[in-house]
Amino acid sequence: MAIHIAHADDGLAETHEINVTPFIDVMLVLLVIFMVTVPLSTVDVPVNLPVSNAQQKQPESKPVYVTLQSDFAVSIGDRKVDRQKIGDALLAETKGNRETQIFLRADKAVDYEHLMGLLNALRDTGYYKVSLVAVSSGAD
Structure with a gap:
């Protein structure tokens, strides 16, 4: 008959x-907790802004369109202009x-x-406030 004695090495x-x-x-x-709480923890600083008595700037009666x-x-407005004389025509307009x-x-x-050439001509004449006009639509 044999007896097996458990040793420390025989464990799992x-x-x-x-x-x-x-x-x-x-x-x-x-x-998730931080993502939810961080936007809620931002503090809105209450500011009581002063009232301005300045008159609202009236838009120009006739905007200047260069096409x-x-x-x-x-063209400036409805008038065709020679490209070399665009500066003089704009100054007159x-x-x-x-x-x-x-x-x-x-x-x-x-x-x-060609578009950049026209923008450069406007800049060379001294017109720096130029906005590009686009038609906004859902599809081309």
């Missing part, structure tokens, strides 16, 4: 790995006021080089 093998699943779960819960057509012809807002329209067939 110990694993030296950390189970990270609970750690990840806790981190995800904390992430670059698909054949590279330039705006009565010498270089602070006038210019609205630039270009045909979509016009390439970028």
